[in-house]
Amino acid sequence: MSQVQAPALGWDSRQRRWTAASTSDDWHPADIGGGELLIDPDTLDHFAESLGRRNHARPMAVYQPRTTQDVAALIRFCGRHGIRVAARGTQHSTGTQGLGADVHIDMRTMTAIHEVTDRSITADAGVTLRQLAETAWCHQRRLAGGTTGYTRLTSGGVLSVGGFSPGAWRDASLGEAALGAEVVIGTGEILDCGPTYNPWLWKVIRGGLGQFGIVTRIQWGLRPAPQLVTTRTRTFRDPTDLLTCARTLMHAGHDGVWARWQQPDQLELRVETHHHDDTADLPPLDGPPDSSLTLPYLDHVRLFDEHFYDPLIQRSWATWRKDWRDVLVDDTQIDGFLQAAFRAQRAHHFRSPGAIAILMPKSRRASTSALPLPAGDSERMWLVDWLLDDGGEDWDDMNAWAADLTVAARSVGAVAYHIGNITLKFDEHYRPAAPLIRELRDLVDPHALFGHGLWTETPSEPGSSTAGG
């Protein structure tokens, strides 16, 4: 059978759309490197949304690059014609992140792992954290900052939101565990950055939501991996009791400490111990555990993928509407905030099988990225995520609870961690660093290609103007 050659695509600068070859002077052949440009309706519909299923913005095209040079060629072309661009990973942030651009770059086609040493792994930004962890494990290594709870997320997407790993209470964001990155900025130039070279770019691309360029390659730090991880849990009915116990266990140096809230009136503290053999003595907890589970390290990393999210995905969870809110709260405010959240909870808020809230202690001092930090100067801050899904008739009430908690968090100086539904304006989110961030954005993105659709123009929720910082 003879093959039909797809017609060459180009950009019609008068009609502002991608079309097949034309003789018009306004038509410019797509000089965009060796990647593939897709304009079919199914692909565009798929990219019109994110996992939150709440916001909708159809791009004009989706570009699938193979190399950094492909990305650079696309950006140069888009810069010449004023075509807005955004990178998309697995599209698992649940707000407008990545939406609002004319062309989406589907980073999932950049999947090369370039180098693995004892100290680092260097890979394309489309490689998932799970693939990185599996590759590192073959060398008896683990990612220095750990992984996200769900690991089928692109490493570029995670670096671009900041990324927090449950349990890693000594660290700040996962971006702190990266050693350097390669970025295509808005002029089409390819820049390397890291703590000692282009440190200004290094600071803002970690947590920068793709506003400063497209991250194409990342070098992640590695550490020796434990053979086993034991997770012991304790259940609490009072948030202050849980927080007191968590602080004691961190003080005692336990490897991983975090909590989840999945049933009304009940918080589950999870304490992780890394060890090399089954006979190792586990450090004592501050009371008897309710459960204990020992797994090989890699099974521990995959635990939530396989036991929590995969069964939900089978039940078409990816298509459910989601109201996900995420805030960073100072250590001095977390007890009062959680007590108030506990008082306001209703059984139906957790009725959906996907509904869960997570509490992760984090180090403020370790933070070197541009991620906004909460008001206060405690060494410790807490990431609190409410990951609520469509509970049918309970949806409006659940949304109201999530919104009220967000307002309550802001009133005690919390800031948004921007992976969920961002209801802030740019200046509210980044202040007091907003002027500097705007200046850097203008420097690396002179044609204003990046970051469209991110910041709401609608009135903020009440209380947002009291954000700390």
Ligand SMILES: Cc1cc2nc3c(=O)[nH]c(=O)nc-3n(C[C@H](O)[C@H](O)[C@H](O)COP(=O)(O)OP(=O)(O)OC[C@H]3O[C@@H](n4cnc5c(N)ncnc54)[C@H](O)[C@@H]3O)c2cc1C
């Ligand atoms: C089940 C589940 C569990 C999660 N657990 C955690 C967790 O434990 N910790 C945590 O921190 N987060 C967690 N998240 C949130 C997740 O980290 C973010 O949604 C992140 O965006 C995931 O990467 P992605 O590939 O889906 O990025 P996308 O959602 O596709 O993109 C996110 C943002 O980054 C930009 N971007 C993506 N790739 C690039 C790139 N290569 N260069 C420049 N900009 C880029 C996009 O434009 C967008 O603004 C979880 C999400 C889900 C669905």
